[in-house]
Amino acid sequence: MGSQGSSGRESVFLLAVLVSTMVLTPTLAIHVYTDREIHGTVGSKVTLSCTFWSREWISDDISITWHFQPEYSRDSISIFHYAKGQPYIDNVGTFKERIEWIGDPSWKDGSIVIHNLEYTDNGTFTCDVKNPPDIVGKTSQVVLYVFENVPVRYGVVLAAVIGGVLGLVLVILVIAYLIRYCWLRRQATLQRRLSAMEKGKLRLGRDSSKRRQPPVLYAMLDHSRLTKSASEKKSKGGLGDSRKDRK
Template sequence: MSQGAGGSGSLLLLLAGLLSVLGPSPTSSIHVYTQREVYGTVGSHVTLSCSFWSSEWISEDISITWHFQAEGSRDSISIFHYAKGQPYIDDVGSFKERMEWVGNPRRKDGSIVIHNLDYTDNGTFTCDVKNPPDIVGKSSQVTLYVLEKVPTRYGVVLGSVIAGALLLVAVVVALVYLIRYCWLRRQVALQRRLSAMEKGKLQRSAKDASKRSRQAPVLYAMLDHSRGTKAASEKKAKGAPGDSRKDKK
């Protein structure tokens, strides 16, 4: 009996293990995405984007948390928390008056904006999202690099250089189009001139042909007249001796 009870217990444990492996898990995995690196200049603002994917519907209990770990520090602090439909900016740290919530959990967006950046903002920001019952997942981190503000004079010079380059490109393009336009116009003028010359030649040849056709009857008449005159003169020349004999008689 004890051996049978032990065998049945082992079978039950095996079935429970199979069910735990094959059966559905009570929780699903949530995926969080951020950029790896973000750059900003002193005095400006930057958006720290955070999106997520969850297999569950967005519940009322969804929570979004941002943590900050300063550059060179081992400790991280909570700077922002979203829960029960309300954003909460933590009073700890220097972000409490410079942070803005721009996310929308319904659109799976948990982004924030940091205003008036300073060198002390250099560090790693971590976004963590929980959407019960989808609470198992890995947070995502983005590193912020705050750079020196670009001097106004340098910006003006850079803008002038860019504007000059754009103006030069515009002038070159305009010259190319102008040269092309002049060339096309010259080609059209040459084509018209050649067409006019061909037309003039055709007209002159037509006039010459018409003139020749008008002159042909006159030439023929002159030839006939000259032939008749020559024949009469020859006949008269032949008949001249006979007449002289008749006069002598």
């Protein structure tokens, strides 16, 4: 009974150690990155970029594979393979003599170039990278669209629209600022003119009061002159009468 109990405890302990080891050990995973989509024109070339990240050092057994799934098709074919330090290009299929290897695994780059694009190149390209022992991970896909002329992307159009709206708003703000500035300046000018007119009215009032005084003085002077002349006439008349009486 004791031996059976001790063996059971040992098995439980070993199972716990195994589970803890599995939980604590990080899962190796390789991460591959490509563009979501790319555009090209007939007869031109495009670069299908593929970069990756791995927890391990770059192995001599690293492999990079590109697959192509044509548009409106469920089947995919291998068009490029890199292994043992050598690129292997498909020189038989639709991409014969049109694929160029420009990647460098030591820089974690697995990019290729497709020359002389055709309408049949429309489809999905998949980049798959294995770096033993880091071989677990997801592939990455990029969709190629081949046109007669490259269309303007939605992001470019959206950026242009946003830029135009912001520019229009800026112009409106500048115009509103100038209008307000001119209005305030005009109000200040009118205020100065009104102040000047009020000061001028006060001066005119003072001057008019001063100018109204001289006629009164003139009248007083005329009255005094008339009185003086009348007294002189009376005195002359008195003298004449006295001379007549003497005669």
